[in-house]
Amino acid sequence: MLRGVNRVVLGLAGVVLVCVGGAVLAAGAGLSVPSWWPWDGRDDVLLSTADRERYRDESWWWPAVIGGLAIVVLLALWLLLAQFRRARLTEVLVDSGDGEGALVRGRALEGVLAGEAESLEGVDRARVTLRGRRAEPEVRIRLQLEPYASPAHTLSRLSDEALAHARDSAGLAVLPAEARLTASKHGARRVT
Template sequence: MSRLRSGINRVALLAVAAGLLVSGVVLASATGPVRERLPSHWPRLPADRTWLDGEALGRWREQGWWPPLVIAALCVGVLLFLCWGVAQLRAGRLRELPLGQPDVTLSGAALAAALAERAGAVDGVARAHVTLLGRPRRLRARITLVLAADSRPEAVLRDLAGQAVAEARAAVAPRALEADVRLTVQRHRTRRLR
């Protein structure tokens, strides 16, 4: 996930959470048990408050402008939510990659498997897993390497960039391919003595 999209998602979730928290606090301050425990200097809603009494509801019914405005605002909110959801679904794994001719495509899973095989062949790598993300014009490979205990990460990264990633970039050219590499070390199993 790109940093911009990740930041937008976090801001949207923070705004929704803040709105729900403020609404919950306002509604809870109108109940008796919560009102008694609040400090005296905090603002509170009166306990006998009605949100819409008959007189206020009648005044609102006389105004003809607000129902279309509320409905339009709700429709815009639903459309923005749907667009956000579609953008989240589209930015997942790469399914197939068009190769320039009308009916010729390369499977994203096949390219990821080939890249994982080449990455696993690098000296010092015990296991490799590759996931291709993004869109056909902007590819991103998430490479997870499990290193052998005696390997050097600098040498592994240098060999990975010079061999497997360079071959993958040549295969998808003229498209750009970004590579995110995550390294972990193979754990040793402790031997039990009897």
């Protein structure tokens, strides 16, 4: 949900900036703008001559302006590239023994890992996410444990069984994993 909100806010900010910039360009080109717009003619300027020349003679002014604009451009590019980054791994390269390899859908491997993790004693629910590169995947597992489950026992079985099976079946030398455990909520027992 947070990613959706992030994209909506970025989209709205982009639309506002494009509209304001377009209106400033329209006013500068002599096109018609609304009557409430502060700059309405070719001779109007965004910064007056006094504002533009106020710091011109200072030695720090131009490096500060160029540095600030460079930081803004780098942040904008970083945000743009971050929108295209995938949080999940879509496919995993499996060593098939013929030298070329085979591709397995990431969602399929996630589903198998989650199913095997949920079959462990004391696990109520499991969510699995694959990350990293397709030749070197990483696993992030969230386990919701039953109230009676032993976290140490569950982690050792997860490592020895579910993750070992996934690592062996994909032909990987290592399969790094991060597990986050939470306890499921339960009502208090009543004694009569």
